[in-house]
Amino acid sequence: MSILEIFLLSLLISFIAVETYWWGGAIYIARPVFAGPLIGLIMGDLQTGLIVGGSVELVFLGGLAMGAYSPPNAYIGGMVGTAFAVMSGGNLEIGIALAYPIGVLVQMVNYLVTNINIVWVERAEKCYNEGKIKQAELFHYASIITRMIVQFFLPTFIALLIGSAAIESFYSSIPAWFSNGLKISAGILPAIGMASIVNTLGFKKGWPYFLGGFVLATYLNMNIMAIALLSLAVAVVMGTIGKSNADSLSFNFSADKSQGILDNKTLRSIFFRSFTSMGSFNYKGYNNIGYVYSIAPALKKIYADNKEAYQESLSRNCEFFNSHPYFSNLVMGVSVALEEQKSKDESVTGASITATKTALMGPLAGIGDSVFQGTYRTIFSAIGAGLCMAGNVLGCFVYLIPQIILAWGTRWAFLKYAYIYGTELVVKLKTSNLFDKFVEGANIVGMMVIAAMTSSFVSIALKPAWTLGGKEIVLQAVFDSILPKFLPLACMLMFYQIMAKKKNGIYICLALSFVIGFAGVIIGLL
Amino acid sequence: MAIVMVRVDERLIHGQMALAWLRQYNVDTVIVIDDESANDMMKTMLLQMAVSGTIKCIVTTLANAKGVIEANKNKNLFLCTKLPAVFLELLKQGVAIPQINIGGIYSTPGRTPYYKTIFLDDAIKRDILALEQYPVKVEYRVVPGDTEIDIISELKKKAK
Numbered sequence: 001m002s003i004l005e006i007f008l009l010s011l012l013i014s015f016i017a018v019e020t021y022w023w024g025g026a027i028y029i030a031r032p033v034f035a036g037p038l039i040g041l042i043m044g045d046l047q048t049g050l051i052v053g054g055s056v057e058l059v060f061l062g063g064l065a066m067g068a069y070s071p072p073n074a075y076i077g078g079m080v081g082t083a084f085a086v087m088s089g090g091n092l093e094i095g096i097a098l099a100y101p102i103g104v105l106v107q108m109v110n111y112l113v114t115n116i117n118i119v120w121v122e123r124a125e126k127c128y129n130e131g132k133i134k135q136a137e138l139f140h141y142a143s144i145i146t147r148m149i150v151q152f153f154l155p156t157f158i159a160l161l162i163g164s165a166a167i168e169s170f171y172s173s174i175p176a177w178f179s180n181g182l183k184i185s186a187g188i189l190p191a192i193g194m195a196s197i198v199n200t201l202g203f204k205k206g207w208p209y210f211l212g213g214f215v216l217a218t219y220l221n222m223n224i225m226a227i228a229l230l231s232l233a234v235a236v237v238m239g240t241i242g243k244s245n246a247d248s249l250s251f252n253f254s255a256d257k258s259q260g261i262l263d264n265k266t267l268r269s270i271f272f273r274s275f276t277s278m279g280s281f282n283y284k285g286y287n288n289i290g291y292v293y294s295i296a297p298a299l300k301k302i303y304a305d306n307k308e309a310y311q312e313s314l315s316r317n318c319e320f321f322n323s324h325p326y327f328s329n330l331v332m333g334v335s336v337a338l339e340e341q342k343s344k345d346e347s348v349t350g351a352s353i354t355a356t357k358t359a360l361m362g363p364l365a366g367i368g369d370s371v372f373q374g375t376y377r378t379i380f381s382a383i384g385a386g387l388c389m390a391g392n393v394l395g396c397f398v399y400l401i402p403q404i405i406l407a408w409g410t411r412w413a414f415l416k417y418a419y420i421y422g423t424e425l426v427v428k429l430k431t432s433n434l435f436d437k438f439v440e441g442a443n444i445v446g447m448m449v450i451a452a453m454t455s456s457f458v459s460i461a462l463k464p465a466w467t468l469g470g471k472e473i474v475l476q477a478v479f480d481s482i483l484p485k486f487l488p489l490a491c492m493l494m495f496y497q498i499m500a501k502k503k504n505g506i507y508i509c510l511a512l513s514f515v516i517g518f519a520g521v522i523i524g525l526l
Numbered sequence: 527m528a529i530v531m532v533r534v535d536e537r538l539i540h541g542q543m544a545l546a547w548l549r550q551y552n553v554d555t556v557i558v559i560d561d562e563s564a565n566d567m568m569k570t571m572l573l574q575m576a577v578s579g580t581i582k583c584i585v586t587t588l589a590n591a592k593g594v595i596e597a598n599k600n601k602n603l604f605l606c607t608k609l610p611a612v613f614l615e616l617l618k619q620g621v622a623i624p625q626i627n628i629g630g631i632y633s634t635p636g637r638t639p640y641y642k643t644i645f646l647d648d649a650i651k652r653d654i655l656a657l658e659q660y661p662v663k664v665e666y667r668v669v670p671g672d673t674e675i676d677i678i679s680e681l682k683k684k685a686k
Contacts, residue, residue: 066541068642069669200549202580283642284633320632324541359569362537366544366576374545423568430575439578503550504671 001087006160009083013039014152017075022144025275026325027407028377032078032099033057033384033399039079043086047391052085052095053078054388054395055186057381058193058457059100062200062499062506066369067322068283070110076152077103080159088167093179093186098163100189100510106155113151114281117143121282124289128314133296140293143280177521184526185517187459188491190389192509194450194458195495197382200374203496206447209234213451218485224386224452225394231448235441257420260340262298267419269297270336271412274329286322291332298336302343313339316350323361324368326410330425331360333418360426371435375442376406382446386453458488460516462525491516529595532605532613532623535630538563539576539583539606542629542669548581550670553604557594558585559612588612592619610653617660625663628654628677640681643668651681 001009016035020026029035032053040049056078063071077099085095120143127136203210213231216222222230277290292314299317303310323331335357342348380402387395418425429435465474479486495512499505520526531551535543538558548556556577563569563585570585577583586594591612595603605623607613613626630643637645644666646654657664658678665674 064545066545066669069542069546205580320634322537322540359566359572362540363572363576365537365541366539369541370544370578426568426572426575430571435575436578 001160001164003161006157006164009039009043010153010157010160012042013076013079013083013156014148016079017073017152018144018148020325021147021279021281022276025407025411026278027400027403029400029403030075030079031057031381031399032060032074032081033381033388034396035075036078036082037388037393037396039082040086043083045086045090046393048085048090048092048095049082050388050391050393050395052082052092052099054385055092055096055190055457056081056099057385057388058190058453059096060103061193061378061382061385062196063103064369064373066373067286067365070107072100072103073106073110074103076106076156076159080156080163083160084163084167087164091179093182094167096186096189097182097514102155102159106151109151109155113147114283116150117146117280118282118284120146121280121285121289124280125285125318128292128318131311131314133314136289137293137296140276140280140289143282143289144276147279177518181514181518181521183517184460184520185514188513188516189510190385191454191458191488191492191495192506192513193382193385194454194492195499195509196506197378197446197450198492198496199499200378201443201446203500206443209444209447210451213448214455214485214489216448217452217455222452224383224390224449224456225392227452228383228445228449231445232441234448235444238444239437239441259420260337262301262336262340262419264416266297266301267416270294270332271329271415273297274325274332274411274415277328278325285318285320287328288318288321291321291328292317294328295332295336295339299339302336302340306343309343312350313342316354319354319357321357321361323365324372326372326407327364327368327414328361329411330364330414330418331357333415333420333425334360334422337419337422356423360423367435371439372406372410375439375446377403379442379446379449382453383449386449386457389453389457454488454492455485458492460487460491460526462487464525528599528603529621529623530602530604531627532625533627533629534607534610534613536608536632537630538608539573543606544576544578546669546671547629548577548604551602551604553581553602555598555601556581556583556604556606557591557598558583559588559591559605559607559616560585561587561589564590588615591616592621595621609650610657611650614653614656617657617662623660623662625665626657628664628666629668640684641666641675644677654678655681 017030019030020028036053036056037046037049040046040053060072060074060077063074065071080102081095081099084098085092088094120139124136124139127139213227216227273294277287277294280289281287295317299310299313303313335353338348338353338356342353380399384395384399387398462476462479465472495509498508502508530553531547533547538560558573563573564587573585574583584594609631610628613623617623628644631645631650632643633639633645637647639645654664655678664678666677667674
């Protein structure tokens with residue numbers, strides 16, 4: 001690849017990666033299961049992209065972002081890994097093996113950039129305090145662009161420059177045991193993500209569903225899509241057994257409330273601005289600048305004839321804020337409704353609005369991170385990854401479409417209905433047990449699908465074969481006659497035990513994948 | 527069955543709590559000890575929602591805390607509060623706490639930064655140092671996977 005091509009590719013990769021801070025509203029389109037195949041397609045090798053993207057997605061599956069913690073970066077790991085695999089002529093193992101180390105490096109740069117961005121954040125705060133709104137907004141975008149260039153573009157550009165040169169000169173000259181070892185390791189790595197999900201969902205309660213999924217895949221040879229759909233049916237059936245009609249999901253609110261002075265146009269403006277609510281993340285105020293940037297159009301309208309109150313609300317809304325990106329819109333809806341009330345009567349004070357935001361942001365982050373990130377996205381990305389690894393591009397959309405529906409749907413619904421109904425929306429969410437029901441169903445689907453994926457996509461098989469008294473004995477066939485796919489199952493369960501028992505178990509599992517791969521090839525076992 | 531883990535975090539239950547801490551330790555009941563939340567129906571409800579399905583969440587006042595802990599002593603408990611003073615009081619009352627994780631005390635005017643998620647003023651610092659007199663391990667970590675930092679000896683070093 002020429003330097004110009006590498007430059008353009010890096011620019012594209014960094015633009016896709018910065019989606020969560022900017023144009024996508026955190027639909028996580030940059031995750032390996034979608035972005036890997038996308039990069040593969042652009043570079044002319046969709047198949048490689050699908051398999052590398054799906055596999056790398058599973059490697060990164062356990063890494064979840066929460067608050068100040070950012071996991072190893074799956075976006076750059078996945079996209080650069082795919083690029084390497086395509087550059088080396090479809091050698092998947094190069095991409096899969098390098099993805100995690102690259103992700104770890106970018107994770108470190110993430111912390112660096114968050115610290116650098118404090119420069120923009122403090123200037124933005126100063127501008128909001130002085131009523132210089134347009135300037136403040138420029139600093140908000142400066143944070144976003146800094147992240148795109150320093151955290152995403154530079155590491156990608158450097159990695160691709162070094163990598164493409166290295167691949168061209170060295171790959172043909174590495175010894176067979178190394179590249180074979182890498183191949184085997186790359187077949188074991190996906191078991192890490194699967195073990196991570198099993199650990200998260202809880203094997204002790206979910207093992208019957210796991211067993212069911214394993215049997216369907218191994219003995220009946222059902223494909224992933226079929227098992228996923230079947231598991232959905234099972235989940236719904238299990239959810240409705242023993243439940244009375246009183247447990248309804250309808251959202252009937254108490255009174256007909258009018259919308260107040262913020263019309264849909266203003267709400268839409270907040271909705272689109274909220275896509276960047278994580279853009280100026282910093283360790284002092286967290287998502288404070290993103291918050292005030294998003295609700296600014298509402299504040300302008302609410303305090304149109306009271307410049308002092310407008311200025312006060314702008315400054316006040318620069319206070320600490322951190323919540324889940326979609327649930328942040330719920331807090332925004334509640335807080336702008338309160339600001340509207342404040343502008344009309346003295347009973348609502350700035351301090352009470354702050355207190356309400358503070359009370360809401362933590363717990364909603366808890367629900368958001370565990371349900372939306374830890375369960376919803378994880379399940380769909382696992383199913384999508386499974387389909388991609390089978391070479392089916394449908395997998396990309398099985399992941400992305402539910403993500404878009406969730407991200408944009410909740411952002412709008414939370415914003416609008418929290419604005420109209422206030423905290424009553426939260427009460428409704430609690431009494432409907434919507435999230436608990438969803439998590440229970442997701443556990444069933446997750447267990448069955450992961451079991452199927454363990455059977456289908458963890459590649460570990462014994463090579464030894466010999467003749468004894470005229471008969472050919474293949475070691476793997478002996479195992480298969482007892483329990484097919486025994487080795488993938490054992491490997492995944494071993495990883496699960498390690499992750500459940502040990503802190504930072506994922507690093508042990510990563511190391512083991514490579515040790516087993518290389519040792520296995522050298523001994524001649526794998 | 528007992529108190530499995532104890533955390534000081536001004537935001538009480540949030541993303542890291544629900545996702546990392548409660549999953550790392552085999553917890554079946556979370557007890558939030560915070561007078562303000564216990565006396566506010568909306569806050570109590572939010573905290574209960576924040577904890578995922580199978581885990582129970584009890585929100586109680588400092589005065590009732592010891593009783594609630596006793597009543598649930600055969601469960602795996604995770605205690606959570608905003609500031610160290612609460613646990614200091616519980617230790618004084620004789621509650622057996624094995625380890626306290628100082629996780630999040632955030633930036634407000636008048637506090638000095640010590641770590642990424644720890645901002646202290648003199649009163650809070652005194653409370654943390656006072657924990658030393660009890661047989662309890664006090665450490666700083668943001669997420670369970672981090673290395674445990676002996677916050678008391680670090681604070682004493684900085685004071686010199």
